[in-house]
Amino acid sequence: xxxxxxxxxxxxxxxxxxxxxxxxxxxxxxxxxxxxxxxxxxxxxxxxxxxxxxxxxxxxxxxxxxxxxxxxxxxxxxxxxxxxxxxxxxxxxxxxxxxxxxxxxxxxxxxxxxxxxxxxxxxxxxxxxxxxxxxxxxxxxxxxxxxxxxxxxxxxxxxxxxxxxxxxxxxxxxxxxxxxxxxxxxxxxxxxxxxxxxxxxxxxxxxxxxxxxxxxxxxxxxxxxxxxxxxxxxxxxxxxxxxxxxxxxxxxxxxxxxxxxxxxxxxxxxxxxxxxxxxxxxxxxxxxxxxxxxxxxxxxxxxxxxxxxxxxxxxxxxxxxxx
Numbered sequence: 001x002x003x004x005x006x007x008x009x010x011x012x013x014x015x016x017x018x019x020x021x022x023x024x025x026x027x028x029x030x031x032x033x034x035x036x037x038x039x040x041x042x043x044x045x046x047x048x049x050x051x052x053x054x055x056x057x058x059x060x061x062x063x064x065x066x067x068x069x070x071x072x073x074x075x076x077x078x079x080x081x082x083x084x085x086x087x088x089x090x091x092x093x094x095x096x097x098x099x100x101x102x103x104x105x106x107x108x109x110x111x112x113x114x115x116x117x118x119x120x121x122x123x124x125x126x127x128x129x130x131x132x133x134x135x136x137x138x139x140x141x142x143x144x145x146x147x148x149x150x151x152x153x154x155x156x157x158x159x160x161x162x163x164x165x166x167x168x169x170x171x172x173x174x175x176x177x178x179x180x181x182x183x184x185x186x187x188x189x190x191x192x193x194x195x196x197x198x199x200x201x202x203x204x205x206x207x208x209x210x211x212x213x214x215x216x217x218x219x220x221x222x223x224x225x226x227x228x229x230x231x232x233x234x235x236x237x238x239x240x241x242x243x244x245x246x247x248x249x250x251x252x253x254x255x256x257x258x259x260x261x262x263x264x265x266x267x268x269x270x271x272x273x274x275x276x277x278x279x280x281x282x283x284x285x286x287x288x289x290x291x292x293x294x295x296x297x298x299x300x301x302x303x304x305x306x307x308x309x310x311x312x313x314x315x316x317x318x319x320x321x322x323x
Contacts, residue, residue: 026094027087029304033297034086039075040293042066044286045149048254049156052277059289078148081162085141089134097130097197104129119201127197131190139185140178143169143257150258184253184267192246196298200238204230232299239298243291248283250290 046062066074104122113121144165150156159165169177207230213222222230255270265273274282 023091023094026304027090030090031083031086033300033304034083035079036300037293037297038079038082039063040289040296042075042077042149044289044293045146045254045258046153047286047289048251049150049153049258050285051155077151078145078162081141081145081148085137085145089137089141092137093130093134096133097126100129101126116202116205119205120198123201124194124198128190128194131193132186135182135186135189138189139182142185143178143180146254146258156258180259181253181256184249184256188246188249188253192242192250195245196238196242196294199241200234200298203237204234207233228303231303235298235300235303236295239294239296240291243287243294247287247290251283251285 043059043062043066046066047057047059050057063075070077101122104125105118107125108118108121111118144162147156147165148159148162151158157168159168166178173180211222211226211230251274252267252270255274256265256267259265274285278285
């Protein structure tokens, strides 16, 4: 790792990064996090596609309904498809993120913004770029998994696994069926990724300043637990900010992607239906589970991400180089 100056934020030297640790160990860690948080995605998706006649309209009622009809496995519908697609998606995302971040910092440096602002802009640009690169793989996985999540719920079709979903999509819509809602997906996840990384990069620096930490090596370095707590707090703030801003688009996207051929609607019709049924609050269906999932995911993911990307550097070195 190199720093242009001690007080500046510097990022990982991609050429010196331990790729085996970053990808192999990272895949295991992120898969474990996915196992823990996947039920939140199922609950969020079901809430977003619920109609005005659906009985289960709260997270707790959805959980009770799933456990009553399918037991614990019901909370993991579509999980196999997501895990299969998650590995290549994350490889693409993390590679694009790291290779873009250094260039983004150099691009914003001449503008002489404050350190939190520079971190927000550079991390935001890198996060959006990484999301755009990974959408080609992610969207088909998203379409299949979400159809499995809501099968049999609120009148939706039932399937015999991910391959059955894929066959029916090809039969009715062809390859383009895997990319239903692609534009909205890009509009949702790219800004979401940008907001997440921008919020994380800037909030972490603001927190350090509030804690009275300077930008040089004078004084005692913070403890490892303090550094981890600041990173975790930054992850929570980032997840909360991103979920609140992008949930409306996510709700529209989800509805478009799970619709059958017979019930197909345009984005405009989906918007009208949401307003008619619930008013403007309808766009925030599933906000609770999505808020929890993104915040919890952000906290665990950023700690794992920082660990993987730092290699053999100590927490003291991480603090002084990354603050």
